[in-house]
Amino acid sequence: MYGFKTFICLVSWPILLIACGHADLELQLPAHFPPMVFPAKNEPTPEKVALGKALFFDKNLSLDSSIACTTCHLPELAFTDGHVVSPGIYGRLGKRNTPSLLNAGYLDLVNKDGGVKRLDLQALVPIEDENEMGISILSLSDRLSQNSAYQKLSQEAYGENISPKTISHALASFVRTLLSTDTPYDNYLAGDSSALPPSAKRGLALFESNELNCRACHGGFNFTENAFENNGLHENYKDLGRALITLDSLDHGKFRVPSLRNVTITAPYMHDGSLGTLEQVIDHYEQVGQEPRRGQSKKIKPFALSTQQRDDLLAFLHALTDNIYAAEVP
Ligand code: HEC
Ligand code: HEC
Known part of the structure; x- marks a missing residue:
């Protein structure tokens, strides 16, 4: 659903000129779709999407390692789950019906009440909600830091170790690639x-x-x-x-x-x-x-x-x- 555009970025520092390869992500959108606006601090790249995708399907994102994002947002149901309200950890029920994530990259305000101002922060809600994944983002970040595969993906995506920021920003980057365009x-x-x-x-x-x-x-x-x-x-x-x-x-x-x-x-x-x-x-x-x-x-x-x-x-x-x-x- 998306293609890559490569360009060279030049960072100048007093006498130092560093040329870095940087791949930008370009979504393939039909003519009747407006362009998706990305936050300047988290322009999606293939590396960020790769980290976000790995996180999205990983049950270790919940306290008892039983629930992944995809437990409630199933790709085959357009990222919903068929439940009236979804069971999270220990079978605890949430309060709202799970929405589709397709085209969520176009949202200004996130969640059904608009309570979250940026998609880049949204993942903190299900991760910390005691009825969903029920783990503090700091404990989760510590847990994932033990995993060298995640450290590598996070370094490739953000040049930083895995952290609450790289977790939520990468998940948002992955969500931005989930599109409904072909009906x-x-x-x-x-x-x-x-x-x-x-x-x-x-x-x-x-x-x-x-x-x-x-x-x-x-x-x-x-x-x-x-x-x-x-x-x-x-x-x-x-x-x-x-x-x-x-x-x-x-x-x-x-x-x-x-x-x-x-x-x-x-x-x-x-x-x-x-x-x-x-x-x-x-x-x-x-x-x-x-x-x-x-x-x-x-x-x-x-x-x-x-x-x-x-x-x-x-x-x-x-x-x-x-x-x-x-x-x-x-
Ligand atoms: C006043 C604005 C408004 C109008 C007019 C309206 N809708 Fe809606 N529609 C909504 C809102 C708001 C919701 C979600 C309500 C909620 O979450 O409880 C909704 C939900 C829906 C849903 C369920 C979607 C989902 O994923 O849960 C369908 C289907 C739907 N509308 C179809 C229609 C059709 C067909 C019409 C015309 C007959 C229509 N709507 C007119 C505001 C409107
Ligand atoms: C236990 C089920 C459950 C899990 C697990 C879950 N979600 Fe959700 N998701 C929901 C529900 C329910 C909502 C609606 C919340 C609201 O409106 O208050 C939602 C809303 C969202 C939204 C906003 C969509 C919109 O239309 O506003 C995004 C984005 C999202 N989830 C991504 C994720 C990500 C990323 C993860 C993993 C970190 C995740 N979800 C884990 C149930 C879940």
């Missing part, structure tokens, strides 16, 4: 009009219609502009969402609008995994469009779908599945 919908946008079957084309028109108004929140190439919205899931939210961070009561029940890419394989849905199927999601919007709940966004409009229209909308949502996962989709 029938993307191929359709790229000019292959046969990529979408007629039913999915009708579903796309419904999705984009003012009547259903889905695009008002699920806009852009990634079906989200990363705003925080209350989609009327509950009358009273146990998880206050964005309000936990802003402490503003107007933000009660607002969660970051998720991408809809690969929704066919990322059930169950919503921050708490409370809706099991896409049919239930459509029922939900139909119902709360007609009978709005407290605090619900006005962007949700009343609509009623015929059986045919419902099938068309589902066919469209199915067409947001990346081709690499298509073999897995029923």
Whole structure:
């Protein structure tokens, strides 16, 4: 999914001129995707991605060495795990449904409440969360320091020994390479009009219609502009969402609008995994469009779908599945 671009960097020091080979990572993005902006202090390189990838699949990142990032973020389920909420160490249950990590490199604020300001820091949350991996980042860094393979990867990537910084920065670098770019919908946008079957084309028109108004929140190439919205899931939210961070009561029940890419394989849905199927999601919007709940966004409009229209909308949502996962989709 990514290619490498090599350039020479020149570092000048009073009389010393050091030329160093430096490989920059270039993501292969379709024309309708904006460029991904990388933090100046952690531009991804193949070496950083290699360290991040090794860490991502390693159960030693948890207190009892039972849970890796990939235990909850399974590649074959578009980096989700099919659970309502995921079991972490000792079977302890987390509070939220595991999101896909595809295109997470585009996030400004991370996690469903936007509580983490930078992807480079996000890994500290699951590592230290007592319901997830449950180990302090300092103990983890000490543990991984004993491993010469990790020291070598960390030196190659950052010119430094393994540390909390190299661990979290490398994991973020790996996450930035996880892309959803190759769905029938993307191929359709790229000019292959046969990529979408007629039913999915009708579903796309419904999705984009003012009547259903889905695009008002699920806009852009990634079906989200990363705003925080209350989609009327509950009358009273146990998880206050964005309000936990802003402490503003107007933000009660607002969660970051998720991408809809690969929704066919990322059930169950919503921050708490409370809706099991896409049919239930459509029922939900139909119902709360007609009978709005407290605090619900006005962007949700009343609509009623015929059986045919419902099938068309589902066919469209199915067409947001990346081709690499298509073999897995029923
Ligand atoms: C026990 C299950 C579990 C494990 C283990 C886990 N995650 Fe997650 N991950 C989640 C859940 C649940 C969320 C949503 C958290 C929230 O919104 O508060 C999440 C959110 C994320 C996000 C933010 C995505 C978004 O849309 O905002 C990233 C990035 C991420 N995880 C990467 C990782 C990495 C890297 C690791 C390993 C260090 C990891 N996760 C380990 C369950 C897990
Ligand atoms: C007011 C903004 C808004 C509108 C309009 C809207 N959504 Fe959503 N949608 C959201 C939010 C916010 C969530 C996540 C809520 C949560 O995490 O609890 C969501 C979640 C979803 C999910 C589940 C995704 C997942 O991974 O959990 C699907 C599917 C979905 N919406 C489809 C639609 C469709 C189809 C329409 C049009 C009928 C629509 N949405 C209209 C805001 C909106």
